[in-house]
Structure formats: C-alpha cells, structure tokens
Amino acid sequence: MHRSLQQLADTDGGVVVRRAALQVVDHTVIDRAATSGDIVRVCPKTFVDAARGADRRTLLRAVARYGGEHGALSHTSALEVWRLPAPATGPIHLTVEHGHQLRGATGVRVHRRKAPLDDVAVRDRMRVVRVERAVVDSWPLLELDAGRAPAIVAVNRRMTTPDRLMAAVEQAPRIGGRRGLVRLVELLQAGCRSQLELWGYQRVFVGAGFEGLRWQAPVRIGGHTVYLDAFDAGTGVDFELDGTEFHAGLADRERDLRRDAALQAEGFTVVRFSHARLRRDPDGVRRDALAVMGARAGAWLQHWRRPSSAG
Structure with missing residues (x-):
C-alpha cells in the first residue's frame, strides 16, 4: 500500500475515508489500493486496511466514520461498543438523522430516525447511541436470555439505572415485544440483578x-x-x-x-x-x-x- 495511505489508515484505527485520503494522496492511489485489495470497501467512500478487514472493532469504526456527525452506531452494534453482551456477528447497525441520505451496504443496516439524534455519546472515538437507547433498540433483535443480558449487565456495572431504562422504553412505544421489556425493567427496579x-x-x-x-x-x-x-x-x-x-x-x-x-x-x-x-x-x-x-x-x-x- 502507498506509504501515505498506510499512515492514514494507521492513524485512524485501520479506516480510510476517501475525503480525508484525498488530502494526502491522488484519487488514483486510492482507486489502485481498492483494486489491488490493499483496502476493502465497507461503506460508500469508506474503506478499511485489508490486514484488519476481519477485525470487528475496525469495521465498527469504519461504519461510525461513514455516519459522521449525523449518524451513530446503534442497536446491537452500540452494545458491542459499550462492551455489553451482544452477538459479534451479523450486520452493523447505524442510525442517522432524518433527511440525511446515507445508504446501507453489504453487512451494514441503516436506520432513519425522525426525531433528532440527541442521545449520542463518543466512546473509543466512535459516535454511538447511549446505553439505554442501545438496550431498548436491541430488544426485538435478541431472544430470551440474550435479550435480557444487556440490561442486567448495564445496571450491574452502573452504566445506567432501571429508571433511566424505563424512561427510554417510554420513548419507544412501538418497539416489538415491548410488554416483555417493560416487565424486565420493572424487575430490575424491584432489585433483581441476574x-x-x-x-x-x-x-x-x-x-x-x-x-x-x-x-x-x-x-x-x-x-x-x-x-x-x-x-x-x-x-x-x-x-x-x-x-x-x-x-x-x-x-x-x-x-x-x-x-x-x-x-x-x-x-x-x-x-x-x-x-x-x-x-x-x-x-x-x-x-x-x-x-x-x-x-x-x-x-x-x-x-x-x-x-x-x-x-
């Protein structure tokens, strides 16, 4: 790989964003690296160093870079970033503000939110929805014990509280399986911790x-x-x-x-x-x-x- 392009990837945790790369190399260098397989496309105009293409954290970082200031990793992908129980396989989830036309890609699922994307934090240099929102949004995607584990672990680690989780549930009236999630949070409010x-x-x-x-x-x-x-x-x-x-x-x-x-x-x-x-x-x-x-x-x-x- 071209030395400047390699340095750019190393600086950004293995990620190469075309817009940033054009500031240090010509577009032909980027195209040649993509054609030769030195970098691998994850999202439109967003690549990762091929040597780190199988690393889940690098892929999460690439999708977060693609989302920019109008997007954030969400659902089970946000759980991964927060290091809460979540499957480290399957699509990477990105939520974007309404009106911003970011497209999905193979292995990337884009969710559009009509409300402002204001429940966002930065963790490990990635924009990610806050713990409570990640737990609630992930609920319909997980089954049985796997669905309950993120909330239980988050409360045990004092990353959130049952009351804050309940407030997040109340902001998602149409979420699938909502009754079961409400019951789980009620049990956490009652003091259950496992x-x-x-x-x-x-x-x-x-x-x-x-x-x-x-x-x-x-x-x-x-x-x-x-x-x-x-x-x-x-x-x-x-x-x-x-x-x-x-x-x-x-x-x-x-x-x-x-x-x-x-x-x-x-x-x-x-x-x-x-x-x-x-x-x-x-x-x-x-x-x-x-x-x-x-x-x-x-x-x-x-x-x-x-x-x-x-x-």
Whole structure:
C-alpha cells in the first residue's frame, strides 16, 4: 500500500475515508489500493486496511466514520461498543438523522430516525447511541436470555439505572415485544440483578409468605455494604441464589463463606440455593424457604430485642 495511505489508515484505527485520503494522496492511489485489495470497501467512500478487514472493532469504526456527525452506531452494534453482551456477528447497525441520505451496504443496516439524534455519546472515538437507547433498540433483535443480558449487565456495572431504562422504553412505544421489556425493567427496579434472580422472583419466591422479600437489600457489615439477594426483614433470613457465572471456583466459594460468617455473626440466617436446584425443583425450594422463615422468626425478634433490654 502507498506509504501515505498506510499512515492514514494507521492513524485512524485501520479506516480510510476517501475525503480525508484525498488530502494526502491522488484519487488514483486510492482507486489502485481498492483494486489491488490493499483496502476493502465497507461503506460508500469508506474503506478499511485489508490486514484488519476481519477485525470487528475496525469495521465498527469504519461504519461510525461513514455516519459522521449525523449518524451513530446503534442497536446491537452500540452494545458491542459499550462492551455489553451482544452477538459479534451479523450486520452493523447505524442510525442517522432524518433527511440525511446515507445508504446501507453489504453487512451494514441503516436506520432513519425522525426525531433528532440527541442521545449520542463518543466512546473509543466512535459516535454511538447511549446505553439505554442501545438496550431498548436491541430488544426485538435478541431472544430470551440474550435479550435480557444487556440490561442486567448495564445496571450491574452502573452504566445506567432501571429508571433511566424505563424512561427510554417510554420513548419507544412501538418497539416489538415491548410488554416483555417493560416487565424486565420493572424487575430490575424491584432489585433483581441476574438472570437467576429474575427466575427466582417470577417462578420460585412467589405467593403467600414471600410478600416481604427485598431483592438486593443493602446491609452494613464490618464497615462495608453487602447486598443480599432476597432478604426477609421479618425473619432475618437471606436467600442467596448461586448462579453458575459467579460461583464456579474455589476463590468464589471462600469469599461466600466469609461473607456468610460475617452475616451470621450479626444474627442473619443465610440459606443458599444452587442454580441447578432453583431450576429443577422450584416447589421444593419454596417449601424449604418457608420452613426456614417460620423457624427463624422468633430467633430474629429475640436477637433484636436483646440490646434494648440490656440497656
């Protein structure tokens, strides 16, 4: 490849925009590089260095450059840029403001928005719609757990909040599967923070006896705040839902044991249910949970009465 063209590509993360390239080389140099395969066309007048043509991040950057100031990466492509769970395959999505005639290309899908494109951020030198909009727009494109994961992870990483997600949902009244998305955000507002907690909230810890459960309840222990998966304030019982993602190794187990010991020293009762049992035996989990709560109610009240009676 021509040295100046190579330097331009290296400067812009492997991307060559024809307009910028014409400032340093003649158009014949660009045409020759495209014909020889040194650069590969991604969008009209937008290329990538062939050596990086299979790199997803480079392709995302090229589409973002094509969109310019009137476009932004969106949908699942925006999730990729935000490093949220998303398939790293399929078309790259670009949303553009109404009235700007950007065309799609092979592997690139252009969405046109009538409202102003004002919910945009810049991340890794790419214009991208904000997290909340990316989650909402991606919802109809993903299935089951894959559709719920971006919202859950974004909230857990404090990249957004359930309330901000709900506001974004309210701005998209015609989105496909909207009822399911609203329900997901409501569960996040209720305190659920994992796929397993969503399952527990909807399928296991339901019915009489579980009305007072608080999900992800904050508790101060030893000068630190810990969050209890499902806490019953009336009995002091904390139900921990052990998902495979976070409870797979010895270090995770030792961390949980230390945490449980600190809670029990303060009078809490910690009961852990495995991912497998929660999925396979929800009725049995319900029976055991109610039995533990019934047995511990009196002890919890006694624990909290002692300091006042001693005083």
